[in-house]
Amino acid sequence: MDRVVEVEQRCADAWPALRDVPLGEWRLRAAGGFTGRANSALTTGSPGCPVPWALRLVRAFAARNAIAPTAHVVVGSRSEEAVSAAGWRVDAAHPGGAESLVLTGRPESFASPKGDGVGVSAVPTSAWWELTAQDNPTPAQRHVLGSGFIVGFGSVVRGGRVVAAVRGAVVGDLLHIARLVVRPEVRRGGVARALMGGLASWGVANGATRCALQVAEHNTAALTLYASLGCTEHHRYRYWIP
Known part of the structure; x- marks a missing residue:
């Protein structure tokens, strides 16, 4: 293929x-x-x-x-x-x-031990939903984000509050990373990098040897972060309409 x-x-x-x-x-x-x-x-x-x-x-x-x-x-x-x-x-x-x-990379290259407050769970919490979707997610959101064979819901907790969240799904040997959100007040403090490292470790533990991320062309902050983690452009896609 x-x-x-x-x-x-x-x-x-x-x-x-x-x-x-x-x-x-x-x-x-x-x-x-x-x-x-x-x-x-x-x-x-x-x-x-x-x-x-x-x-x-x-x-x-x-x-x-x-x-x-x-x-x-x-x-x-x-x-x-x-x-x-x-x-x-x-x-x-x-x-x-x-x-x-579509960026690809090797999760082992940025995997790291769980930092302070970093965790990946099998079940999304209400705080995870609040950051990545909304307080009361729709059935479609619950299905797209919440289902899958091997899915991990990563978060960073500081002061008893979830300040960052991300979704990971392992399909075969591929770790798909999506929905990374960091609260504005803790940005540029290494929170996103720590969370990505924890999710990468979780992915490797679940059989992933590579990762993929689908990132909008205009999302320069995310592209900069992922490039710093060794992810490179694999290809691009566009949406077409009648």
């Missing part, structure tokens, strides 16, 4: 949609509108039919699930050429940014 396709498929497995329907090698995903990744058609590989017809099926699936028709397309891929030729365009107004980078 192509390495880009393999990484995209594992990332999709790590970020489970409420509905995930195959269309050939494509995946039609819906999760109540929560995140572009869980509410778009992953277009790696062949849909098993002409792309214009496949895109009509994408639109029908979106209508049935009350979401906007959207295609998740790897930059420079054959799918991108075909989706463009079918008349779709890049969604420049996408709330999370039209283009994202």
